[in-house]
Amino acid sequence: KQEVTQIPAALSVPEGENLVLNCSFTDSAIYNLQWFRQDPGKGLTSLLLIQSSQREQTSGRLNASLDKSSGRSTLYIAASQPGDSATYLCATPLEVGSEKLVFGKGTKLTVNP
Amino acid sequence: GAVVSQHPSWVICKSGTSVKIECRSLDFQATTMFWYRQFPKQSLMLMATSNEGSKATYEQGVEKDKFLINHASLTLSTLTVTSAHPEDSSFYICSARVRGGSTYTQYFGPGTRLTVL
Numbered sequence: 247k248q249e250v251t252q253i254p255a256a257l258s259v260p261e262g263e264n265l266v267l268n269c270s271f272t273d274s275a276i277y278n279l280q281w282f283r284q285d286p287g288k289g290l291t292s293l294l295l296i297q298s299s300q301r302e303q304t305s306g307r308l309n310a311s312l313d314k315s316s317g318r319s320t321l322y323i324a325a326s327q328p329g330d331s332a333t334y335l336c337a338t339p340l341e342v343g344s345e346k347l348v349f350g351k352g353t354k355l356t357v358n359p
Numbered sequence: 360g361a362v363v364s365q366h367p368s369w370v371i372c373k374s375g376t377s378v379k380i381e382c383r384s385l386d387f388q389a390t391t392m393f394w395y396r397q398f399p400k401q402s403l404m405l406m407a408t409s410n411e412g413s414k415a416t417y418e419q420g421v422e423k424d425k426f427l428i429n430h431a432s433l434t435l436s437t438l439t440v441t442s443a444h445p446e447d448s449s450f451y452i453c454s455a456r457v458r459g460g461s462t463y464t465q466y467f468g469p470g471t472r473l474t475v476l
Contacts, residue, residue, distance in 0.1 A: 250402075282467075289365075289452055289469035290403075335402065345391060345456065347465065349402040 248273045248340050252350035259326055260358050267321040267353045269336035274314045277342045281310050281321050282335045284352065290335065294321070326357045362386055363455050365468040372443055373476055380438045380471045382453030388433035389455035393465060394426075397450040409436045433458060443475045 249272045259265050269279070278297045282290040294303045294310040296319065302311040309322040323330055333352040340346040362385040372378050382392055391410050395403040407417045407428050415428035427439040436455075440447055450472050454465035 255400075287450075287470070287472060289363075290454075290467040292467075295464075337403075345393070345408065345465075346405055347393075347403075349404075351400070351402040 248276075248338060248348045250336060250338060250348050250350040252334075252336060252353050254353060255351065256354040256356070258356040258358060261326060261328060263326050263357075264322070264324050265326055265355070267323070267334050267355070269319040269321070269350055271317050271319070271338055271348075273341070274317050275342060276314060276338045279310075279312055279319045279336060279338045280347075281308075281319075282337065284333045284335060286332075293334075323355075326355075328357045328359050331355055331357050361457065361466045363389075363453065363466045363468040365451075365453055365471050367471060368469060369472040369474075371474045371476065374444050375442055377439055377441045378443055378473060380440075380451055380453075380473075382436045382438070382455070382468055384434045384455045384466070387455075387466075388458040389436075390433065390458040391456040392430060392436040393454045393456075394428060394436075394438050395452045395454070397452060397470075403452060406438075440473065443473070445475045448473055448475045 251270045280295045281293045296303045296312040307324040312319045333354045335352040337347045337349040364383045366381045394406045397403045406421045407415045409415045409428045409430040411430045411433050417423045430436040452470040454467045
């Protein structure tokens with residue numbers, strides 16, 4: 247059964263710093279992995295989706311990497327800004343062919359001005 | 360494109376009453392919709408999968424008689440929390456898969472905050 251873990255649960259950094267958020271999964275036979283952003287009391291905004299055949303995806307200041315063999319994905323945020331403050335969730339399908347997503351608990355990021 | 364809305368965005372009700380939450384795909388048809396529940400500082404947990412025109416499939420541990428799901432059209436799914444109790448207070452989020460689209464692409468609604476007094 248796929249399980250997703252995110253460490254740390256919370257992270258606080260000064261503005262301008264580059265940072266990395268971690269996501270681990272137990273079953274390396276994944277189809278894809280997705281990173282989401284959730285603002286307080288709000289729904290999810292999809293940030294990046296990495297297919298199993300890819301090693302990384304980039305969007306602006308965000309870069310997500312995927313290492314299936316080690317069961318890890320990272321989300322790199324460059325030059326962080328206070329507006330990046332949110333909870334970041336990663337998710338992957340329960341199993342290949344499944345529509346069901348398994349989420350981590352998220353990392354709450356605070357970027358201090 | 361691919362916008363999902365939920366109504367209401369928040370609701371407060373008394374214990375024992377029923378509450379209906381709507382999930383709509385605004386600019387696409389959704390064969391499948393998903394209902395998640397999120398408790399504070401916890402991850403989203405899938406409650407049920409809703410397919411248009413058929414009965415919903417519930418995850419283990421989710422009471423189907425308590426959480427009634429109706430997917431009457433390709434753009435609307437509803438979740439009714441019956442006889443709500445304080446422990447049902449949570450953040451409910453729906454997502455939708457585009458009809459004919461990728462199995463793995465879901466678009467999420469903004470969520471509904473339910474508080475049961």
